[in-house]
Amino acid sequence: QLQLQESGPGLVKPSETLSLTCTVSGGSISSSTYYWGWIRQPPGKGLEWIGNIYDTGSTDYNPSLKSRVTISVDTSKNQFSLKLSSVTAADTAVYYCARLNNIHFDYWGQGTLVTVSS
Amino acid sequence: SYVLTQPPSVSVAPGQTARITCGGNNIGSESVHWYQQKAGKAPVLVVYDDSDRPSLIPERFSGSNSGNTATLTISRVEAGDEADYYCQLWDGFSDHCVFGTGTKVTVL
Numbered sequence: 001q002l003q004l005q006e007s008g009p010g011l012v013k014p015s016e017t018l019s020l021t022c023t024v025s026g027g028s029i030s031s032s033t034y035y036w037g038w039i040r041q042p043p044g045k046g047l048e049w050i051g052n053i054y055d056t057g058s059t060d061y062n063p064s065l066k067s068r069v070t071i072s073v074d075t076s077k078n079q080f081s082l083k084l085s086s087v088t089a090a091d092t093a094v095y096y097c098a099r100l101n102n103i104h105f106d107y108w109g110q111g112t113l114v115t116v117s118s
Numbered sequence: 119s120y121v122l123t124q125p126p127s128v129s130v131a132p133g134q135t136a137r138i139t140c141g142g143n144n145i146g147s148e149s150v151h152w153y154q155q156k157a158g159k160a161p162v163l164v165v166y167d168d169s170d171r172p173s174l175i176p177e178r179f180s181g182s183n184s185g186n187t188a189t190l191t192i193s194r195v196e197a198g199d200e201a202d203y204y205c206q207l208w209d210g211f212s213d214h215c216v217f218g219t220g221t222k223v224t225v226l
Contacts, residue, residue, distance in 0.1 A: 103208035104151035
């Protein structure tokens with residue numbers, strides 16, 4: 001059974017860079033059939049797509065975040081990562097990693113809360 | 119960018135049918151997916167490609183999509199169906215993912 005697990009600091013200072021890693025187990029991240037993505041959810045609000053990374057290494061990002069987001073993959077560790085720079089309080093959210101199966105997300109991590117505060 | 123509009127809330131009695139709509143411009147020409155999110159948990163895919171169900175999802179969950187509205191239908195609603203529900207599609211024009219605004223389903 002495929003499992004995804006987010007990890008990273010739960011507290012980030014304003015103007016710094018948020019960094020999260022998603023570890024995939026029970027399947028290979030190198031598969032050309034599936035892709036990998038990040039989604040976030042501010043407290044009490046809805047889901048917001050952040051971006052995806054494909055088997056070719058190419059990426060798609062939400063236009064509203066594109067200037068601050070980088071998604072990368074480390075196939076040797078079966079992990080993919082998210083970096084979000086110049087964070088503000090508005091970036092406080094639960095961050096989810098997920099597997100993109102064609103154009104829907106079929107497996108999700110449990111999510112990790114990241115708070116931006118000094 | 120593409121906007122998906124859902125009603126903020128839907129209330130339904132146990133055993134009845136809940137219908138959750140997702141409105142978007144010509145949404146019927148896109149494939150729509152639905153997620154259930156219970157309090158404090160990650161979203162779970164309940165319907166994909168308009169009307170297909172993942173293997174572990176009960177037949178009580180069904181979907182349809184036509185014109186400017188996609189609909190998730192929950193038949194014979196149970197207390198355990200109380201959750202937030204989100205629609206999602208891939209906007210072929212912008213090549214980006216879009217989530218709906220979300221609907222809170224309350225079982226009376």
